[in-house]
Amino acid sequence: MSLRVYNTLTREKELFEPVHPGRVGIYLCGPTVYKPPHIGHMVGPVIFDAIKRYLKYKGYEVMWVVNITDVEDKLIDASVKLNVPVEELASRYTHEYMECLSLLGVDGIDRFPKASEHIQEIIEMCTTLIEKDHAYAAEGNVYFDVSRDADYGKLSNRKVEQQESGLREVESSGKRNPSDFVLWKAAKPGEPTWDSPWGKGRPGWHIECSAMSMKYLGRTFDMHGGGMDLLFPHHENELAQSESTTDQPFARFWMHNGLTRIRTKSKSGEWADEKMSGSIGNVVSARDLIDRHGADMLRYFLLSTHYRRPIEFTDEALANARKGLAVFQRLFERLERITSKPFPTEGTDIERAAATMMETEQGPLVRSIIGFKMKFLEMMDDDFNTAGAIAVMHEMAGEINSFIEKNRIDREKQPEMIEAAMAATMTLRNIGGILGLFRQSAARPQAVESGLTDQLMKLLIQLRADARQQKNFAMADAVRKGLSEIGITLEDRPEGTIWRRE
Numbered sequence: 001m002s003l004r005v006y007n008t009l010t011r012e013k014e015l016f017e018p019v020h021p022g023r024v025g026i027y028l029c030g031p032t033v034y035k036p037p038h039i040g041h042m043v044g045p046v047i048f049d050a051i052k053r054y055l056k057y058k059g060y061e062v063m064w065v066v067n068i069t070d071v072e073d074k075l076i077d078a079s080v081k082l083n084v085p086v087e088e089l090a091s092r093y094t095h096e097y098m099e100c101l102s103l104l105g106v107d108g109i110d111r112f113p114k115a116s117e118h119i120q121e122i123i124e125m126c127t128t129l130i131e132k133d134h135a136y137a138a139e140g141n142v143y144f145d146v147s148r149d150a151d152y153g154k155l156s157n158r159k160v161e162q163q164e165s166g167l168r169e170v171e172s173s174g175k176r177n178p179s180d181f182v183l184w185k186a187a188k189p190g191e192p193t194w195d196s197p198w199g200k201g202r203p204g205w206h207i208e209c210s211a212m213s214m215k216y217l218g219r220t221f222d223m224h225g226g227g228m229d230l231l232f233p234h235h236e237n238e239l240a241q242s243e244s245t246t247d248q249p250f251a252r253f254w255m256h257n258g259l260t261r262i263r264t265k266s267k268s269g270e271w272a273d274e275k276m277s278g279s280i281g282n283v284v285s286a287r288d289l290i291d292r293h294g295a296d297m298l299r300y301f302l303l304s305t306h307y308r309r310p311i312e313f314t315d316e317a318l319a320n321a322r323k324g325l326a327v328f329q330r331l332f333e334r335l336e337r338i339t340s341k342p343f344p345t346e347g348t349d350i351e352r353a354a355a356t357m358m359e360t361e362q363g364p365l366v367r368s369i370i371g372f373k374m375k376f377l378e379m380m381d382d383d384f385n386t387a388g389a390i391a392v393m394h395e396m397a398g399e400i401n402s403f404i405e406k407n408r409i410d411r412e413k414q415p416e417m418i419e420a421a422m423a424a425t426m427t428l429r430n431i432g433g434i435l436g437l438f439r440q441s442a443a444r445p446q447a448v449e450s451g452l453t454d455q456l457m458k459l460l461i462q463l464r465a466d467a468r469q470q471k472n473f474a475m476a477d478a479v480r481k482g483l484s485e486i487g488i489t490l491e492d493r494p495e496g497t498i499w500r501r502e
């Protein structure tokens with residue numbers, strides 16, 4: 001099976017072949033750390049984390065770099081407004097960003113270079129561009145000369161006349177053309193500055209990403225990712241200045257993820273989609289969402305939409321995702337009841353079981369699960385279609401459930417049937433692992449999420465059991481009802497009462 005990836009540069013799905021055989025380099029534009037991370041900041045990392053896991057599954061060695069923009073206009077503005085030094089603000093929000101990544105299971109990022117630690121590389125790049133006559137210095141600033149780059153606009157398909165980038169920088173002095181963009185900015189009072197051949201100053205935003213990506217991944221690397229909103233001017237400028245510096249192709253595949261959108265009701269009562277961004281004021285804090293919905297569920301939600309499509313943030317969509325994920329959790333629980341053991345984190349995959357089972361009564365299940373696994377891999381090979389891959393996982397769960405029901409499998413008998421159901425479910429769990437799902441104890445993620453919650457729940461379940469024993473049914477019902485109001489369901493089973501979040 002061969003992997004095809006949509007390339008914004010060519011507007012086509014292309015066969016993926018890495019620059020260096022067996023190795024893949026990925027660069028994803030990271031956050032400007034001037035405010036707490038919102039859910040939009042997590043979309044790219046979650047998607048590329050799944051992409052990296054899949055590439056590793058396919059046998060590639062992957063190097064993934066996400067930058068931290070800690071020198072930028074917005075950060076400096078926020079620092080002035082809050083009267084907090086730039087470094088302190090940047091370090092606070094970098095910490096929060098990392099914390100959210102770690103909660104969401106994004107653990108594949110190999111390097112987090114900071115702009116402030118790569119000033120030397122940035123100055124060298126500016127110097128080269130000036131030497132090659134692709135850039136010019138004026139009044140302490142350095143600008144990229146767009147008129148010298150015949151290719152300019154090839155990524156975003158814009159003509160120079162359509163650009164607005166220059167208009168927002170009216171204060172920039174010495175610019176030859178409005179569409180030229182800044183590589184180095186002359187110092188302003190109160191801003192962080194560094195010495196340079198053009199006097200004290202600081203880098204512009206676009207060049208930071210070029211310098212850091214090429215430093216860690218080489219002049220030409222495989223994948224460059226970011227949100228759709230970065231396509232222009234940020235990525236167009238990155239591409240222009242990088243290729244003008246090296247005379248070599250910069251990123252082979254440009255990959256853009258859809259933006260998070262929130263549905264809002266207008267005054268006239270109509271629903272409208274809005275892009276979610278820091279400025280609109282409808283931003284949902286990543287940390288709040290993780291606390292409210294659980295990290296595994298949020299990860300599942302983000303991967304349930306194909307990465308190039310916008311992610312619609314509505315209560316309904318979140319509720320659907322919760323229901324979707326619960327299907328798998330219930331299946332794992334079902335196997336736990338049948339085997340009277342916690343569902344293992346590792347076990348025999350269906351292919352290994354196939355050798356002994358293919359010619360038995362379990363043969364049809366084995367064949368169909370192998371077929372579903374192939375379909376899952378085909379989905380991932382088709383431009384990392386995680387939404388399609390998750391749909392296949394649901395088909396698989398349905399197949400396993402009906403196998404259990406049809407054969408009336410229970411804990412006492414049919415060890416071969418149980419073994420087949422286990423191997424099928426293990427396969428499901430393993431392919432979910434390629435997407436980074438089911439990281440926590442599969443059946444009861446809530447117990448692992450917080451030891452304290454689990455202890456409190458045990459205490460409440462015991463109190464309710466005591467109340468019932470004393471025939472205080474009003475009290476027992478009040479406990480169940482109260483928990484239900486906060487979204488917790490109790491389920492009485494022969495082996496005891498368990499709880500789950502709705």
Ligand SMILES: [Zn+2]
Pocket residue numbers: 028029030209234
């Ligand atoms: Zn960038």
